Structure formats: structure tokens, C-alpha cells
Amino acid sequence: MTEILFKAINTPNLTSIDVYEQTLDGYQSLKKAFEKKPEEMVELVKASGLRGRGGAGFPTGLKWSFLAKDVFPRYLACNADESEPGTCKDRELIMKNPHLLIEGMILCSYACQIETGYLYMRGEFWEYEELMDKAIDDAYAKGYLGKNIMGTGFNLDLYTHMGAGAYICGEESALLTSLEGYRGEPRLKPPFPAVEGLYGKPTIVNNVETLCAIPFITRNGPEAYSAIGTEKSKGTKLVSVSGHVNKPGNYEIPLGTPTIDLIEKYAGGIRNGNKLKAFIPGGSSVPMLPASKADTPYDYESLMEAGTMLGSGALIVIDDTANVVTEALGLAHFYMHESCGKCTPCREGTRWMYQILTDINNKQGKPEQVELLSDICDNMSFKCFCPLGDAAVAPVISSIKYFPEDYEELIGSMKTAQPVGTP
């Protein structure tokens, strides 16, 4: 098993800086990095093929190279606002191996010539604020943070910053808005954060898991990383497998591993001897797929080809005892609750979807309401200000596409549907 992010993750007291240094050669990658010029570090990460693990899958090195030239100060904002339903990998990394993240943040900051970094954690991670603050203090005490780090002249300050309960703040521009002390509403892009981010300065926003891969790449070279995975999806990915499985958990897999292996081999198969019905491979914001597609390799391209996305790497498994309409309703409630209200299609659309799905789920729905649902989805897709609107559409439209029988079970035959608008 290839372990990069979860290597020795269950070592007792790994949160202590001494144990981290002894067990994982902690902070040794800094020496290697400081031998290189910052721009060489960017090239190294580019060559590794690492892609953003927060959801969008954008090439990390390329993102770093987009920073506005010669504009300083620059900022790093590490996205630990982990809120995508089904996803809990960053929480495990933070609570078990905080120094790996700090090391990754230092390497990124060096490569991007950043002197101030913030770790934006969701407010519900309240227990881990103290843990991260302590880890950061310990890194200062050892001279890995602060002024003139290891005699190189490179300065870096890292701070924790807690959110307070808003899913939208996981979207990078909303995260920055929130960090600036505003309501966490997304901003128009472009300009992208790399050009105008935090306080209007060039900013790198990277996910926890992304930054945690940088120490390995720095220590072992980009080839060691790109040797793992598929042609275009390089390296390993943490996948949070949850739902109707025997052994739910976060598993580190080489990208390209068949999804069915994640369910059967890693997560111990479907519980209670039931059958797999559906799975959502990348967190609640991506389309669900039926069991017949479970052999799809778990990588960015294959999942895209199968009509869904890898997203944040949260595999939610649903067995044949569930009606997917009920699950779609739960998610519709979530997106309605989390819509920031800035743009109309998302604010109104999520509410309509919730109301209609509530009717259907209460067996008070009509066949034409399913068509109306599709119509609302169409009017939201790519018409919202930020990706939250598209995310809200994904579970609903895919449940209609793959599981019409679940709707029929609740409302009767759909063949009698009247066209939308018919009185």
C-alpha cells in the first residue's frame, strides 16, 4: 500500500513535534527546499502532477505560477473549512498529524515567496484550534517559523483563523471574504486570488490535503510522486468512505483504484449483506451513479467520463434499502440552508427544489413535479454566481436520471406527466 499522507498516521503522540521529527523525518524537507530557488520549487510541484484536493482538481504548481509577478506582500490561506458532506479527511490529517500540514505550508510559502499564512478552519473544528496553535508555537520554537528560518533569510508567520459555520466559506473567494471580516459571500472571478486575493494581494488558497503532499514531493522528487496513479491523475488521494459500508473510514489510495475496491476491499463491503444501489464518489456536490458503474477507476478523468466528478474525495455509499429521493431531499435541505443568498437562481432554486422534494417524499407529489425539478435544475446549472448552485443541482438531477423508479415508488407512474406550464 502506498502511503504518503497517512504514513505512520496512527503513531502515538504524532502531534508532538519531537515524535513527528523522529518518526517521519519531520521538517527535513525544508533543507532540500532551501537549496533550491523558489521558482525551482514551483517547477518541482508542477512536475509532480499534484492537483488540488479540495474539489476542483486544478494543478497545484500551475496555480502557484499564476501569482501576480513582483507584487508583495503575498498571502497563503490554507483551506481547512472542510464542509462538503461526506468529507472528513482534512480533519483526520489535522487532528493526527498537524506538523505535516505546517511543513507543507512552509514549503508552499517558500516557493511562492509568502511571509504570512493563515489556516482557515471551520468553526466546528474548535477542538483543533488549540492543537494547531500549539503545533505552530512548537514550530516557531524549533526555528521552522519566524524570522530568518534556518539562516536562509526567509521569514514566515503562520496563524490559525476560525470560521463560524458557513459551508460557502469553503469556496476560495468566500473564504477570503470571510477572513477579511465580512459575510462569507463569494466574489466574482477573475480576478483570481493569485492576482487579487486576501486584502487585494496575491494569494494562494490550497486545501489541507494538497499542502500535506508537498513534503513528500520535496523530499523524494516529483518523479516519485508522479510514478503513482494514472497518466493524468497523479499520486495518492485520501477517500472518505461513508454510508452503508462495514468499515467506513479515510483510506489513502493510488488514483485509478477501481471504486468497487474502495467499497469492497477497503471499506469491507456493504453492511448487513445488502446490495450496492448507488454511490456518490466525490462529496454531495457531484452526481450520484448507479451500482452498475462501480467498476469506474477512482481518478479525475475516469469519473468525469462516467458523468460525475472526483470532487473532494468523499465516497458516499447507498444500499438497496434506501430510496435515493429521501437522500436527495436531505441534500436539497443542506444547499437551501447553505445558499448565501447573493444570487437569485441559487437562493430561489434551492428553496424550490427542497419544497418539491418534500412533497414527493411525503407522497403528495405529482408526476409533472419531477419535470419541474429538472426544469429548475436546468435554470440553475451554470447560471449561479458560484459553484454552490451547480452543486445543489448534481444530486437531484442524477437521482432523476438514474433512479426514476424511486420517484415512481413515491408518486406513481411518471408516464402521465403533463408538460410543465399545463394548467
Add this chain to the structure above:
Amino acid sequence: MFAFNDTSETRIKKIMAKYPEDRKVSALLPLLTLAQAQEGYVTPEAMVEIGQRLDVSPAYVESVCTFYTMYYTKPVGKYVVKFCINISCHLNGCDNLMEYAEKKLGIKEGETTPDKKFTLLKEECLAACTEAPVMQVNNKYHVNMTPEKIDQVLGSYK
């Protein structure tokens, strides 16, 4: 009247040092969190005090405060019990647990017990999906919940 206590003032010094001097409004969320930790909820007086410190109006503080679900603008119980109701917890039977907790505490979701000890809330995904169903009590995680575990955990909060 609202005033930050000495412990909060010490924290505030550290918090303010995190952000550039001309960007002190970045400290708004952390200050709201401190005010809530002190009083149990964010009072209008606290909003005025925070506004003065950060050079923004109380109305602005309120507009930000009410955007984030973790801030309470009305009194809550000593312990806020939150049940995740999102998909992974739902697939693992959180509905039954919520019902169980409602019966046990004799209140509905969103309510506080008459002795002001517990407030019961539904919460969206708490990012512990592989340990579903998940419950938090005053932001402390309790995972793999069962009715027996609810008895045990709630009993431990005096």
C-alpha cells in the same frame, strides 16, 4: 453593559496581532466567538463593544454575526447539543437518534430545557462522516452515536 473579561482581553491581544494593522476587522469573527464564549450568546451590547474596537458600526457587526450559524443572538442552554442530519449520518440513522434525544430531554429541535441546561439543534455536515452518526456538545465531537451513548454522554455534562 458588556465588557470583555481579563482572559478574553489576553486572547484579544494575540488575535489582533494576527492581522495587518489597517485590517483589524479581520478579527471580527474571533471577537464574536470570544463574546459568545463569555456570555453564552452574542448580546446587542457585545456587538456595540466589538464595533467600537474594530471601527465598524454595530449594524455591520450584526450583519456578519447573523450570517454564520454558530453565533446565537438569543440565550441558549449551558450545553448546546447538535446532531448532524446530513447524508452520511442520515444513512446511519440520525433521525432516530434525534427523536430519542428529543424524548429524553423533553424538548423539540431548536428548544432549550426549562432548567436552561440543554439546547437541541440539528446541524449540517460536521465533517466526521466516517464516524457517523455524529453529535457535538458545545463543539466537542461525539461519534458513532447510539441511544446508549447519548445517555452516557449527556449524563456526563453536569
